[in-house]
Amino acid sequence: MFRRLYVRLALATGLLFIVVGSVLITISTRTSELYALETTQRVNQNIALHAAEDMPLLGPNGVNEAALKELAHHVMFINPIVEVYLLDTSGQVLSHALPEGTVLRNRVDMQPLRDFINDPSKLPIFGDDPRSKTAKKTFSVSPVLDVSGEPAAYLYTVLNGSDYEGIQQSLAGSYNLKTGVITIIAALVCATIGGFVLFFFLTRRLQRLGRSVREYREGSYQGTINLDTRHLPQDEIDVLGSAISEMSERIEQQFNAQREIDLNRRELIANVSHDLRTPVSSVQGYLETVLLKELDPDIQKDYIRTAHKHCIRLNELIGELFELSTLESGNVEPDWENFPVMELIQDIIHDHEIAAQEKDISLSAESSKQGIRVCADIAMIHRVLDNLIQNALKHTPKGGSITVRVSHDESQVRVEVADTGEGILAKDIPHIFERFYKPNTESPTLGNGLGLAIVKRIVELHRSQIAVRSESNHGAQFSFWLPQPG
Structure with missing residues (x-):
């Protein structure tokens, strides 16, 4: 079964579909995710700025914890996936409204925050997630100014916090996702089956050509391989079929020519033997007569003259045979x-x-x-x-x-x-x-x-x-x- 060309082509195409489909799904999933994150970050781009303007987060004694918790409560009430942090100018986490023990990182890299503030057009920009030692999340940030107008701290809001990841995991087994996966698998199965059918019809002429060559090789095909491709487009299979037909015809012609050469050779040997036998026998007979018998000088002279005549005929025959053989050898060209x-x-x-x-x-x-x-x-x-x-x-x-x-x-x-x-x-x-x-x-x-x-x-x-x-x-x-x- 797997030795069939169309089966291997269909399986190879199916495997190609799976690989390409997997790559496309991965790329599209990642692209969709980045698009969603960029959209979320753009929509919530100024959330930290508005929050910092509405609440006095810094007091005479440092961080206004009550104001920060109230701000976090309001923000998370409106958008549960947002987490609020207050950072100093070096990125150190000063305060937050999250449960104790959930914040694993005390410092946030400030470079992404500066990029966000200086050029917010290149989104999404990812910053450190304080609730993870390695994770990066989209965010919004705004400086908290002191009385002199200089940044004294930064309000750092993570836009896709832990609740966002929980929602993602809960959606992994959703009906829509399962339906999409089943649809993709069904499409790949249908594409593989379609490949079997399509390649079967595309390789049918190759199968017929291979069968003819096999029959010709095994001797069950009489004559030459003649493939009628006049009603088909002149593609590579037609060219191959025509070449094989011409090759088999040439082989047949060469075989017939060789058979004719063998026949002519046998006829030539028979004819030469017949034509040479007569003068040789005559020469031998006359010379033996001259040697064995006492003949009158005139009769003896006639016998020798006759033997000489047959020798001349024999020499002419041998000369003409040699001349004809030279002419038919294919090595002679006219001297024009x-x-x-x-x-x-x-x-x-x-x-x-x-x-x-x-x-x-x-x-x-x-x-x-x-x-x-x-x-x-x-x-x-x-x-x-x-x-x-x-x-x-x-x-x-x-x-x-x-x-x-x-x-x-x-x-x-x-x-x-x-x-x-x-x-x-x-x-x-x-x-x-x-x-x-x-x-x-x-x-x-x-x-x-x-x-x-x-x-x-x-x-x-x-x-x-x-x-x-x-x-x-x-x-x-x-x-x-x-x-x-x-």
Whole structure:
């Protein structure tokens, strides 16, 4: 129960209410008490002055005890909480009208009395209570003048005497006080209960979020954590939920990517094993035949030539595997430079002219404008065009044509390699850029299925995409875009 966040929040809030309520009650009680004392002192500010004027408190023989007792009787009759003392100029208690043994202090500090007389605006001012050794009480004081007009004594009246304290103690168990205490306790209980309800609804989304994370951690939650917070205000809980949803989605994507990598790795191993087994077996077979049998020199030479051809094929396959692996590692970036693209195309066409002439294939280049320049890695683009033209030569029959076209707009250059060959079936187009993919065809000129995969990766490194259009028996067109120099 106490592990629930909303329970702990409600209890903490209730405790805070109790502490703050207690402090406020203490402060308000003290403030009310001071206010009452200040009011009492202001109302009775001149009581000592009037009393001293009405009664002759000093006679020829000292203190007029009869007058003092009569004065005390009248004052206490009107206000029972007032106590009357007569002090000398040093604060010594000269006389009083209280019962014997009740006065515990014979001297009163004069400084508060002087403050009261000099500046009575700063009330309440507390003076010594003669009936207590330590207590301070509000008071009123007035000098008693002699015949020369000088203070001969002081009439000191304590305004909240012992009777006042007795009344306070009797009120401690009064109905109004009990009602107030009960009301405060009830308010605190209601506030705590309200806190339980309020925090339950405020933390409900956090509970739902925690439940989803727990289910995801335990594996019972399928897929990613998707929390729909579109109808809710964008507060911290929504931000946290969105972050957890994005995190779970990223984890799911990484998991799927890792699973795909593992699948591709197994497929790669299987494909590499298959593609390497054929030339290795051929080389081994021909060499074993040459070693074990006495062959005619011409036949022996043919066997060695065939084994050499398979070695060349094996070397090309290993080189392309290494190149594709390097391109897909993420550690290769194009070496950007500006160069005229048609000069590069002419060089590549020149490299393939002999192969094209042997198959009676027309190999040419076209450009919408002379001197078109691009910003790219010249070695990588050379590799792309070389692979595309080799691919076109493999699939274009005798008498066909291969054309490399260059066009441009304001910011990009489009390069297209088009042939009039056998074309690509619609079902094969989505897969031709996959590693080791080979269409279902009996063509003996098919490669190892890595050339177009290399092309696709290089074009992607140039922030572009390779596109293909083709119809069966109507040729194929491969195209991509390169940026012009800025």
